[in-house]
Amino acid sequence: MNINIARSLHDPAARVARRALLEEPHVRPLTAYVEQLRASSPDEFPDFDPLDGGVEARMLFLLEKPGPMTSASRTGGAGSGFISRDNDDPTAEAIFDFMRKAGIPRRETVFWNMIAGWNGTRKVTAREVREGALETLRLVRLLPRLRAVVLVGKRAERAYPLLAAEAFSLSSSVHPSPLVRASQETSWRRIPEDWRAAYRALANL
Numbered sequence: 001m002n003i004n005i006a007r008s009l010h011d012p013a014a015r016v017a018r019r020a021l022l023e024e025p026h027v028r029p030l031t032a033y034v035e036q037l038r039a040s041s042p043d044e045f046p047d048f049d050p051l052d053g054g055v056e057a058r059m060l061f062l063l064e065k066p067g068p069m070t071s072a073s074r075t076g077g078a079g080s081g082f083i084s085r086d087n088d089d090p091t092a093e094a095i096f097d098f099m100r101k102a103g104i105p106r107r108e109t110v111f112w113n114m115i116a117g118w119n120g121t122r123k124v125t126a127r128e129v130r131e132g133a134l135e136t137l138r139l140v141r142l143l144p145r146l147r148a149v150v151l152v153g154k155r156a157e158r159a160y161p162l163l164a165a166e167a168f169s170l171s172s173s174v175h176p177s178p179l180v181r182a183s184q185e186t187s188w189r190r191i192p193e194d195w196r197a198a199y200r201a202l203a204n205l
Helices: 012-019 028-040 089-102 126-141 156-163 178-183 185-187 191-203
Strands: 059-063 109-113 147-152 169-173
Touching: 012 028, 012 089, 028 109, 059 126, 059 191, 089 178, 089 191, 109 126, 147 156, 147 191, 156 169, 169 191, 178 185
Parallel strands: 059 109, 059 147, 147 169
Antiparallel strands: none
8 A cells, every 4th residue: 555645545455554553653653642532422533644753743734624524424425534634525624735835744644633533524613623622732732842733724713812821833724625616726836835835934943
């Protein structure tokens, strides 16, 4: 299996291999964090991708809400169970491409959603946004090397006031989804530049 191509988690064998890495030292604390979330809510929480940086990452890319392709059980077996640039959907494929264009090493990054659980709908309530922003603060405490957070999408930007006092840089970009591409194509195409600028800012921290 080739992990250097987009949508590689389409392959069931790739998903099995990825799950076997969830207890690796750099991702184990985040695996435990997800298990705690699952114990406290009926929503479905994807695992962190162990091919990313885990707790060693210096950059957190905070998106909005998981989509159905993060679900291991609700999409006819096609979902991966991970929040990953390797998922089999257009948004993940765009992230995979934009990361390469931005020149950001994979092990520098970790991805998560401000609203962490998938509940069968893309709709988002005001309560989910408030609770998600607070939960984000708990997550960043697990990332000791964190130096930059990129808020990806308008909903993720709602976490800005809570994160502004933390000891890392904050920046934002539009969301890499097809819907945003259709309505804000210029901003969508600028995402690699925005992410590259956030990465370069690490040199000054």
